[in-house]
Amino acid sequence: xxxxxxxxxxxxxxxxxxxxxxxxxxxxxxxxxxxxxxxxxxxxxxxxxxxxxxxxxxxxxxxxxxxxxxxxxxxxxxxxxxxxxxxxxxxxxxxxxxxxxxxxxxxxxxxxxxxxxxxxxxxxxxxxxxxxxxxxxxxxxxxxxxxxxxxxxxxxxxxxxxxxxxxxxxxxxxxxxxxxxxxxxxxxxxxxxxxxxxxxxxxxxxxxxxxxxxxxxxxxxxxxxxxxxxxxxxxxxxxxxxxxxxxxxxxxxxxxxxxxxxxxxxxxxxxxxxxxxxxxxxxxxxxxxxxxxxxxxxxxxxxxxxxxxxxxxxxxxxxxxxxxxxxxxxxxxxxxxxxxxxxxxxxxxxxxxxxxx
Ligand SMILES: [Zn+2]
Numbered sequence: 001x002x003x004x005x006x007x008x009x010x011x012x013x014x015x016x017x018x019x020x021x022x023x024x025x026x027x028x029x030x031x032x033x034x035x036x037x038x039x040x041x042x043x044x045x046x047x048x049x050x051x052x053x054x055x056x057x058x059x060x061x062x063x064x065x066x067x068x069x070x071x072x073x074x075x076x077x078x079x080x081x082x083x084x085x086x087x088x089x090x091x092x093x094x095x096x097x098x099x100x101x102x103x104x105x106x107x108x109x110x111x112x113x114x115x116x117x118x119x120x121x122x123x124x125x126x127x128x129x130x131x132x133x134x135x136x137x138x139x140x141x142x143x144x145x146x147x148x149x150x151x152x153x154x155x156x157x158x159x160x161x162x163x164x165x166x167x168x169x170x171x172x173x174x175x176x177x178x179x180x181x182x183x184x185x186x187x188x189x190x191x192x193x194x195x196x197x198x199x200x201x202x203x204x205x206x207x208x209x210x211x212x213x214x215x216x217x218x219x220x221x222x223x224x225x226x227x228x229x230x231x232x233x234x235x236x237x238x239x240x241x242x243x244x245x246x247x248x249x250x251x252x253x254x255x256x257x258x259x260x261x262x263x264x265x266x267x268x269x270x271x272x273x274x275x276x277x278x279x280x281x282x283x284x285x286x287x288x289x290x291x292x293x294x295x296x297x298x299x300x301x302x303x304x305x306x307x308x309x310x311x312x313x314x315x316x317x318x319x320x321x322x323x324x325x326x327x328x329x330x331x332x333x334x335x336x337x338x339x340x341x342x343x344x345x346x347x348x349x350x351x352x353x354x355x356x357x
Contacts, residue, residue, distance in 0.1 A: 012151075018151065063095070105121060127237060161296070165253065236285045236288050244293050256302075260286065309321065
């Protein structure tokens with residue numbers, strides 16, 4: 001089985017490069033739109049080749065224009081010409097033979113002063129995104145567009161996914177003191193990101209406190225200091241990678257995570273509230289776990305977080321944990337976060353995957 005995904009990269013073009021991207025992407029959509037108009041008039045697919053199209057684009061990009069226009073036309077035809085799709089947002093595409101992703105640059109041909117030239121545009125990519133690109137079985141088209149005045153590159157890739165048949169379950173409790181505690185239904189345990197994570201924890205706390213109540217989740221992510229953001233992302237990649245690697249080594253087929261609670265609905269000073277302080281950052285960690293697990297054929301399910309930190313994993317009685325240790329009258333005692341992970345394994349799965357943060 002294979003899955004088509006999109007790898008997103010941030011681009012940092014120079015002023016000059018940005019101007020050329022802007023012009024080329026406008027020419028791109030205008031040419032697609034006019035080709036579609038022609039086809040709608042004749043009600044036939046165009047027979048034009050790149051040679052018949054006289055605009056300032058490379059011939060490989062012109063071929064991509066023709067492909068795009070044909071696909072837009074086919075969609076319009078299917079709807080009996082009742083819906084007309086017009087490209088409005090500037091975009092430009094290259095097929096996989098015409099772009100290269102290098103370490104910190106992406107290289108594409110552009111027309112500059114009437115000549116086709118290879119342009120190397122600086123990019124920002126997570127190690128994870130680079131890993132995805134390297135592990136993909138097929139690389140598709142590159143799409144460059146502008147979002148909120150920033151240039152981004154989207155690369156379509158195909159990854160092969162092994163089919164997992166194991167029914168073994170692992171609960172993962174995301175926390176502040178320890179980033180993640182895992183427990184399989186055979187009681188194998190992993191404390192992920194444990195130990196030298198003080199910096200990570202402090203930042204997760206600090207940056208979220210500052211933002212709480214002032215801005216929405218997406219804004220908080222956007223406005224977070226870039227360096228700090230990259231550090232946190234990097235840590236989350238490492239933690240999620242170790243969790244998924246542990247799941248693979250124990251032949252786990254299903255990972256269960258708590259559904260995160262809406263930040264605005266939280267008022268009481270519970271442990272769960274503490275956690276929701278930085279809900280959006282848990283959201284990212286959860287997404288990374290899901291993303292990586294799915295690539296390896298492991299399913300991710302979200303469970304009801306009620307009582308997962310209070311119920312005794314042995315006798316189900318509810319107790320409040322004192323400090324980091326959880327004790328029950330039945331004789332069970334263990335690390336508080338491990339209790340959470342154990343309960344998450346058997347907590348009821350919620351519908352859909354509507355993670356809210
Ligand atoms: Zn008990």
